[in-house]
Amino acid sequence: MGTTARIALRINPNVDADTHRYITTGLNENKFGIYEEDIEGILERLPELSNIELIGIHFHIGSQVESLEPFERLCNKANDLNDYIEEKGFKLTVINVGGGFGINYENPNDKAIPDFEKFFALFEANIELKSHQNLHFELGRSIVGQSGSLITKVLYTKEGRTRNFAIVDAGMTELIRPALYQATHNIDVLTSEGQPRVYDVVGPICESSDTFRKEIELPEVQRGDILAIRSCGAYGEVMKSQYNLRPNIASVFSDDLT
Numbered sequence: 001m002g003t004t005a006r007i008a009l010r011i012n013p014n015v016d017a018d019t020h021r022y023i024t025t026g027l028n029e030n031k032f033g034i035y036e037e038d039i040e041g042i043l044e045r046l047p048e049l050s051n052i053e054l055i056g057i058h059f060h061i062g063s064q065v066e067s068l069e070p071f072e073r074l075c076n077k078a079n080d081l082n083d084y085i086e087e088k089g090f091k092l093t094v095i096n097v098g099g100g101f102g103i104n105y106e107n108p109n110d111k112a113i114p115d116f117e118k119f120f121a122l123f124e125a126n127i128e129l130k131s132h133q134n135l136h137f138e139l140g141r142s143i144v145g146q147s148g149s150l151i152t153k154v155l156y157t158k159e160g161r162t163r164n165f166a167i168v169d170a171g172m173t174e175l176i177r178p179a180l181y182q183a184t185h186n187i188d189v190l191t192s193e194g195q196p197r198v199y200d201v202v203g204p205i206c207e208s209s210d211t212f213r214k215e216i217e218l219p220e221v222q223r224g225d226i227l228a229i230r231s232c233g234a235y236g237e238v239m240k241s242q243y244n245l246r247p248n249i250a251s252v253f254s255d256d257l258t
């Protein structure tokens with residue numbers, strides 16, 4: 001069509017994000033990105049591709065990264081690659097360091113907003129931008145993660161041999177993160193203030209991995225009680241499925257925080 005696509009190279013920087021292996025994306029063993037040893041060959045080919053204009057480099061080392069060290073290692077790698085590609089005669093205007101900054105799943109009320117000040121200070125101190133360059137971030141989870149809850153009803157309670165189960169009407173079809181990544185979401189009981197009891201909170205789907213939390217202390221619950229599974233704003237509804245012919249659930253949006 002005679003147009004030019006402006007592109008960034010997604011580079012796999014081989015930086016360990018120190019997070020769950022299923023949400024680690026920037027190691028050589030991961031499927032994502034262009035490996036460092038392939039960059040040279042790509043740069044050699046780019047001038048032949050008249051409909052492609054290289055404007056940036058892009059990295060994303062993983063999700064739910066809870067310490068800042070991996071980002072420091074990423075900055076060092078990005079600086080080296082930035083210099084290397086610019087020395088080859090390309091003008092990079094965008095350095096995109098992806099997302100990954102973790103949120104606090106244990107304490108979503110008191111720690112609703114991650115420490116962005118520290119995060120951005122780390123980049124300020126470590127990334128070496130040239131005067132024509134902008135730094136881009138993709139902080140999806142960090143911004144929206146705490147803004148959604150999955151509201152679910154207790155269908156049954158069951159006294160198992162070694163555990164008490166609270167079986168709820170939501171399942172891995174509505175929030176797959178615990179089953180997929182062993183993610184731990186906090187749970188609030190909205191309708192009971194009973195004596196504390198330890199539960200496994202599980203969905204109704206015929207999979208043992210259909211479990212939201214193991215051994216969580218909650219006020220005693222009964223059939224009909226309503227629970228809020230917290231921190232579902234990221235990778236909750238967007239990863240829903242109709243597995244086991246489960247219907248889609250409704251979403252309610254509100255600015256009312258009460």
Ligand SMILES: Cc1ncc(COP(=O)(O)O)c(C=O)c1O
Nearest residue numbers: 060063064099100138139140141
């Ligand atoms: C390329 C890219 N950027 C950003 C993100 C967002 O990361 P996070 O979940 O940590 O916000 C993802 C998540 O998969 C991603 O693949």
